Amino acid sequence: MKNRKGTVNKIAEFFQTEYQRLVRYVRLLIEDTAERDAEDVVQDVMLSFFDRAHFTIPIENLTAYIYQSLRNRVVDLLRKRKKRTISLSDVIRDTRYDTVREIERREIRRRVYQALDSLSEEQRAVIIATEFDDRPFRELSEEWGIPIGTLLARKSRALHKIREKLTGLV
Numbered sequence: 575m576k577n578r579k580g581t582v583n584k585i586a587e588f589f590q591t592e593y594q595r596l597v598r599y600v601r602l603l604i605e606d607t608a609e610r611d612a613e614d615v616v617q618d619v620m621l622s623f624f625d626r627a628h629f630t631i632p633i634e635n636l637t638a639y640i641y642q643s644l645r646n647r648v649v650d651l652l653r654k655r656k657k658r659t660i661s662l663s664d665v666i667r668d669t670r671y672d673t674v675r676e677i678e679r680r681e682i683r684r685r686v687y688q689a690l691d692s693l694s695e696e697q698r699a700v701i702i703a704t705e706f707d708d709r710p711f712r713e714l715s716e717e718w719g720i721p722i723g724t725l726l727a728r729k730s731r732a733l734h735k736i737r738e739k740l741t742g743l744v
Contacts (some may be wrong), residue, residue, distance in 0.1 A: 582624070588636060596644060615651065617667045619643045666697050689739035697732035700725055 600612040715722045
């Protein structure tokens with residue numbers, strides 16, 4: 575019985591000296607947890623350890639054993655969280671994010687069309703044919719009766735103008 579009490583004291587001393595490190599470890603494993611939640615996990619493992627421990631069976635590496643126990647408890651906690659229903663605040667945050675992204679997409683689209691509208695007819699035709707319709711220059715040259723070099727120059731100038739119009743957007 576005396577040996578058991580000495581072992582319990584050593585384990586209690588371990589938890590006391592390592593407590594803050596254990597809490598930091600749990601916080602690293604669960605990024606979105608509060609300090610209090612990490613402390614709860616550590617205390618839960620500590621109590622569980624004292625409740626279930628057979629102090630007659632030696633533990634070769636107490637530190638590794640405790641850290642593995644904490645890791646296992648965190649995995650259990652994360653599994654439970656996964657099964658939980660989605661909170662209203664999560665939905666609102668996600669919806670707000672999606673709404674902002676959609677507004678950004680619309681603004682980009684509007685600015686791209688504005689930039690296209692600012693091009694000359696020849697430049698706009700080359701951009702639309704090559705970029706939107708995915709047509710090769712050789713085919714356009716034959717169909718329109720314009721040398722490939724001229725089409726390339728028009729596209730180059732058009733892209734330069736579009737870049738200028740979209741500066742600062744992305």
